[in-house]
Amino acid sequence: MTQVSRQEYVGIFGPTVGDKIRLGNTDLYLEIEKDLRVYGEELIYGGGKTMRDGQGMDNYLTRAGGALDLVITNVTVVDAELGVIKADVGVRDGLIVGIGKAGNPNTMHGVTTGMAV
Numbered sequence: 137m138t139q140v141s142r143q144e145y146v147g148i149f150g151p152t153v154g155d156k157i158r159l160g161n162t163d164l165y166l167e168i169e170k171d172l173r174v175y176g177e178e179l180i181y182g183g184g185k186t187m188r189d190g191q192g193m194d195n196y197l198t199r200a201g202g203a204l205d206l207v208i209t210n211v212t213v214v215d216a217e218l219g220v221i222k223a224d225v226g227v228r229d230g231l232i233v234g235i236g237k238a239g240n241p242n243t244m245h246g247v248t249t250g251m252a253v
Contacts, residue, residue, distance in 0.1 A: 172223040174246040
């Protein structure tokens with residue numbers, strides 16, 4: 137299995153568990169406590185990335201079948217209940233319907249229920 141260094145990983149996917157991020161130009165830092173994305177199966181978009189038809193995206197799933205309207209990937213969420221986490225955010229009808237791992241449950245491990253694209 138191919139592995140990347142922590143520095144390379146952060147360069148590609150952003151901070152993960154244990155990494156600290158600075159809040160703007162303050163002296164306040166947050167530490168990522170949990171990463172809900174699955175290592176090696178992160179949903180990313182762009183030329184040649186995983187969010188494409190039949191790979192990270194289910195080409196048979198329709199909106200009526202539960203597909204998200206919008207997914208925002210690689211988000212740092214700061215929440216009183218969830219803590220400081222890395223996750224994907226799923227949106228339907230203009231409302232956040234899920235925080236977790238988005239993707240194609242037919243080809244990717246750990247996709248959060250209701251977060252299929």
